[in-house]
Amino acid sequence: MKNYSKIYADNPLNKAEQFDFKAYSKTLTDIILYKENETPITIGIHGEWGSGKTTLMKTIKETLEKPSEDKNFRKCKCVWFNAWKYADDKLYRYFYHACNFLIMQVQLSECLKNLLDS
Numbered sequence: 001m002k003n004y005s006k007i008y009a010d011n012p013l014n015k016a017e018q019f020d021f022k023a024y025s026k027t028l029t030d031i032i033l034y035k036e037n038e039t040p041i042t043i044g045i046h047g048e049w050g051s052g053k054t055t056l057m058k059t060i061k062e063t064l065e066k067p068s069e070d071k072n073f074r075k076c077k078c079v080w081f082n083a084w085k086y087a088d089d090k091l092y093r094y095f096y097h098a099c100n101f102l103i104m105q106v107q108l109s110e111c112l113k114n115l116l117d118s
Contacts, residue, residue: 021052025059032064033073 031037045053064076 021056021059024056025063028060029063032060033068033070033076035072035074 028043032041032043045057047053061078061080064078067075
């Protein structure tokens with residue numbers, strides 16, 4: 001029988017068990033969901049290439065998107081942002097357009113409110 005060499009693709013895993021991240025995933029998820037913790041919350045995930053950062057974040061995202069019966073937890077929506085996609089000046093342009101869009105929404109909302117109030 002011939003021995004074959006197996007290599008693994010450079011793709012993030014969908015579950016944190018491979019890296020034994022269960023405790024980290026649960027703790028971060030609980031911090032984010034617990035209503036008594038004031039928002040906004042900023043959490044940084046740092047590590048060497050291949051250390052499982054994306055895997056951890058995917059596990060947290062999966063948990064946050066599941067409905068919870070716990071009344072102490074807030075509802076949460078996740079937005080996945082790929083910073084590598086905007087590694088050059090595209091990032092600046094992306095945020096510029098996103099901010100302009102939000103400003104226009106606020107202005108439209110205020111305009112509609114003024115119309116309804118008059």
